[in-house]
Amino acid sequence: METGIRDFIMAHPLFSHHDHHCTFEEFEKQREICTHRSLLGYAGADLTTAAGPRPARYADEDARMEALWPYIRTTGYGRAVMSGCRALFGIEYEPANFARITEALRASVAGRTPAEAYDWFVREKAGVRWVLLDWLFRIEKAEALRVDLYPGYYRFAFRCDDLFAIENAGPIEAIERFTGISALNLDRLVAALNAAIEKFKGTGRLAAFKVGIAYRRDLTVTDPTRHEAERAFERIRNGKAFYSGMQQNGAAVNRRESRALSDYLLRRLIERADDEDIPVQFHTGYLAGHWGSLAGTRASLLIPLFDRYRRVRFDVFHGSWPWMSELGAIAKNYPNVYPDLCWAWAMNPEETERALCEWLDAIPFNKIFAFGADTGFPWCEAGYAVQAREGIARALENKVRKGFFSGATAREVASAIMIGNGERFYGIA
Ligand SMILES: [Zn+2]
Numbered sequence: 001m002e003t004g005i006r007d008f009i010m011a012h013p014l015f016s017h018h019d020h021h022c023t024f025e026e027f028e029k030q031r032e033i034c035t036h037r038s039l040l041g042y043a044g045a046d047l048t049t050a051a052g053p054r055p056a057r058y059a060d061e062d063a064r065m066e067a068l069w070p071y072i073r074t075t076g077y078g079r080a081v082m083s084g085c086r087a088l089f090g091i092e093y094e095p096a097n098f099a100r101i102t103e104a105l106r107a108s109v110a111g112r113t114p115a116e117a118y119d120w121f122v123r124e125k126a127g128v129r130w131v132l133l134d135w136l137f138r139i140e141k142a143e144a145l146r147v148d149l150y151p152g153y154y155r156f157a158f159r160c161d162d163l164f165a166i167e168n169a170g171p172i173e174a175i176e177r178f179t180g181i182s183a184l185n186l187d188r189l190v191a192a193l194n195a196a197i198e199k200f201k202g203t204g205r206l207a208a209f210k211v212g213i214a215y216r217r218d219l220t221v222t223d224p225t226r227h228e229a230e231r232a233f234e235r236i237r238n239g240k241a242f243y244s245g246m247q248q249n250g251a252a253v254n255r256r257e258s259r260a261l262s263d264y265l266l267r268r269l270i271e272r273a274d275d276e277d278i279p280v281q282f283h284t285g286y287l288a289g290h291w292g293s294l295a296g297t298r299a300s301l302l303i304p305l306f307d308r309y310r311r312v313r314f315d316v317f318h319g320s321w322p323w324m325s326e327l328g329a330i331a332k333n334y335p336n337v338y339p340d341l342c343w344a345w346a347m348n349p350e351e352t353e354r355a356l357c358e359w360l361d362a363i364p365f366n367k368i369f370a371f372g373a374d375t376g377f378p379w380c381e382a383g384y385a386v387q388a389r390e391g392i393a394r395a396l397e398n399k400v401r402k403g404f405f406s407g408a409t410a411r412e413v414a415s416a417i418m419i420g421n422g423e424r425f426y427g428i429a
Helices: 004-010 024-028 043-051 061-072 076-089 095-110 114-125 170-179 186-201 226-237 248-276 299-308 324-333 349-362 378-401 407-426
Strands: 014-019 128-133 154-159 206-211 280-282 314-316 337-339
Touching (some): 004 378, 004 407, 014 378, 014 407, 024 114, 043 061, 043 076, 061 076, 076 378, 095 114, 095 378, 114 378, 128 407, 154 186, 186 248, 226 248, 248 280, 299 314, 299 324, 349 378, 378 407
Parallel strands (some): 014 128, 128 154, 280 314
16 A cells, blocks of 8 residues: 555645635734634634524523534534644644634734734745636725735736626726726726726736625526627616616616626626637535525536636536535546535535545546635635645545555646646736
8 A cells, every 4th residue: 555645645736716815904903902712713613503593592602612512523624624723833723722822913914914824824834836716806805906916926816706796886986987988888897897907917917706695596597699688788787777776676686687787797707718818717516605595506507607718618517516526527528617616625525535535536637726725815725725635635545445546646646736837827926
């Protein structure tokens, strides 16, 4: 049995295909207020799940943590917190140590500028060489073009879900403000969208378009005529439609009508991606938080887009969990689909390991992306990175154990899915 694979993977650098790290300025504000709870990342959501539909009242947040933490320390979210705390400070994440952990976290940022802290958390502790960030390139953010608020090894995804799940004139006004173009008609709105993209491109650090509309609507993308889109545009622009506060049924009907504008604009975005060979990242599968509708999020709903835009490269997120096998089949069938396990290791490590084993049997390994921490604070990166490496190691050890891969092949595959594929796909290295 080849024994060196795990060590090789645990020490191997990663490409994070997806993160939401705060800016240096936002990070500064955390210095004095971060606590052990700041390490929770996604695990905060499992506390709510554990609490059930009629949660008990607790004296404060710490009392709530002490009561509920024991139930979530076993989940993927919970285990990532423990791995992260161990990797950063060598301390077990448990209630008896919470005060010490707060102290250690504050001490770790105290002596460092934000840039130094990011280097320590992201590069040194998490072993992440590149970060593709979904946070900065948003038209509504005042600092949208400030790439100096991140280290040089960050690249950025442009995200504008508001336009592709449009219900009122707000997103139109926002893009007018951002570009200085008055979107007086549908063509000018498309021109404004392209001008916004141009501004982000001008930074030299635009790497992808990110589409996160699964949080707002289902992933069925219609193909509206220009006339249908114009009609929806006029109604929205004139403020006649789609505001909440309308009668429930009326709002539902109007949302369906507004879909013509959303989908028309989304198709123009993908055409721009086609023209310039800019990758498109899609959220598919499980939604962060609670009560989200899973029904409209499966990657298979995007098949008509994959089929239509055959030269566009799609980075399809989160393994489409819980439809991971299905995404494997899609990625085998559509040469333009690249399945991505960002965030998946945290949501369900066992299932993600199984999916990676399956995918490696079905999909050429140059198409698979194994990692993205998908987290807001850079100090959470290490836990998710350790968790992913452990899963990748188990999956590849499994291939060697079964005699499918030699040790050398397992290492070659690990390198590719952990970093090489991402560097080639995004043209970064
Ligand atoms: Zn995300």
